Amino acid sequence: MTTAPMNMIQALNSAIDTKMAEDPNVLSFGEDAGYFGGVFRVTDQLQQKHGLTRSFDAPISECGIVAAAIGMGAYGLRPVVEIQFADYIYPAYDQIVSEAAKMRYRSGGQFTSPITIRSPYGGGIFGGQTHSQSPESLFTHIAGLKVVIPSNPYDAKGLLTAAIEDDDPVVFFEPKRLYNGPFDGWHEKPVSPWKTQELAQVPTGKYVEPIGKARVMREGSDVTILAYGTMVWVALAGAEHAGVDAEVIDLRTLVPLDIETIEASVKKTGRCVIVHEAPKTSGFGGELSALVQERCFYHLEAPIARVTGWDTPYPHAFEWEYFPGPQRVADALKAVMSGGR
């Protein structure tokens, strides 16, 4: 298959574009998502290519956007909606949680909600507290939802294609900090653009990366790092900085979770560090930690460590103190390496 270098925005755009070309039941809408192509340009040119009724602007009503998508999904369409920032998903929470997630179950399979809710999320762009949050654990807790978070252009396209084709509602969080290039967490140092990364070679045609499969980003024998989104790159930098032979796993999908890959890795390394941007308390890291403890306890050489955002609102001026960076990951790695029994 022909490939082309793409950043994550282009890869996501290509996923929707390819699906729209293939399936007339796919349409895309959201605030500023039509003519203008979205404030991050993920839906750029889709209206021009596929027409006004297939890619259009929506009122500033996240609840209305998701509710309309649910109705369309029940009709038989596969709407892909954009919530401009994940911080704005809360007005739509009731529709996502009480309606989309429960549709198949409560109707005995008569009605389904095959919708994709895309939303830029996470920090590292100086967005302040209303443009930086990571609300994934509010959705991983909800039966009936799938939660997907890519960390690179290749996965972004393949996973978004899978999400659109999925018969269940998928909450698809796109790490804003990775839209234009990977980020290794050393914010004062220049970061390489996507075009220097292998994972930016993206097939121009359709392909699918299965939902529910993690990707081993770096093999290692001493410790397993579980991460997703922007934190995958921070974890890689942290491992290098600490000089530890860490195995870095990009979860890619939080629900359903690839428990086999996690279990096999932790049993091999005997140590586990979990990294995410969201606040620590009741974050997804708590769930990961419990699962690893349940399944790998007798293989563990040290307590499981979590490197996360703080339990504060996301601050503007203190972004780099809040945002987990390679130094904190390295510290955690060193701690678990020395915390053997």
Next chain:
Amino acid sequence: MMKNTPTLSLRVPEPSGRPGDAPDFSHLQFDPAGAVSRPEVSTAPYEMRDHAFRLVRVLDDEGQAVGPWDPKLDPEVLRRGLKAMILTRAFDERMHRAHRQGKTSFYMKCTGEEAIAVAQGMILSREDMGFPTYRQQGLLIARGYPLASMMNQIYSNAEDPIKGRQLPIMYSAKDYGFFTISGNLGTQVPQAVGWAMASAYKGDDKIAISWIGDGATAEGDFHNALTFAAVYRAPVILNVVNNQWAISSFMGIAGGLETTFAAKAIGYGLPALRVDGNDFLAVWAATQWAEERARTNQGATVIELFTYRGAPHSTSDDPSRYRPGDEHEKWPLGDPIERLKQHLIVLGEWSDELQVEAEKDAVEQVRAAGKESEAIGTLGQSRPSVKTMFEEVYATEDWRLVEQRREVGV
């Protein structure tokens, strides 16, 4: 320094009567039957603002159909409508009793509101999609959905069509144009708009119809729905069933004293009709008007159906705690079944004897269905396999559900 202005005071609206008071409906001013004009369906919403404040009525006090909204229905259609309303009431009676007998956990009657779901369910096709609340059981009954299946859900027995997962009255019947009901009020109105948008997007000919109570119009979903319906000219009928009571809160708490619920449409540029919800013919005519408008690409209509919730909100409610006991009997717009019966008698198409017979027949139908359903089991006597608890959470079970199902041992 003292200011020569009054101190502020907070107003909390109160209804016209509380327990022990005599019912007082003197504040209600209704147009007489036949008085409200019937605009062309192509009328611009701003040219028909009056319709949001007046009341479309067809049946007069003598049971005659009068005025421009008379849909001039075939007597056979009227008889079918009457019988469906009678059957709905008989069903409600038996299920309410079944709750008192401990056969189910919960029930909700639609007493006094039967004309709404029955008429609207008869007008629209099963291909159209209804997004009902829990008081539109008349729609299923009018369309001949098996009463025993409804009861199987009410009893959560082994044959419950949705496998014991929902409250008794939250039906789901795709083949009958009946969307799965949500207990979260108002959520389904913008979904109906989305469904209608999908039909329009596909160049199809189906429309959607939704219902919401007067109380739930205060939810943001209702207003989101009106915005989307207006913006995208969705082919949808948006009903507000103003039955005066949201559990114990009278319609004034939802803003019903400041304006009419129909008038909420005006700010969105949608046409509004305010209709006597206890008048089968008026409900029919207004719905037909809105249907034609939707099907001819002219967009949505908001219909306020003015009625009264005669029964308790649910089996868990006691209305004698918050409203005059006999308020329902004094409702100035009467009883929808009595009014349609009277009309058919005036037409020479019905009689008191036929009414008695129809009521007996309805009780018999409900009894027969009851026997069939109770043979399968009432609440706790039989239920779907516990295995089904883990099914249909997703299209396919993931490892968590497989493991948890095994933990339960099924």
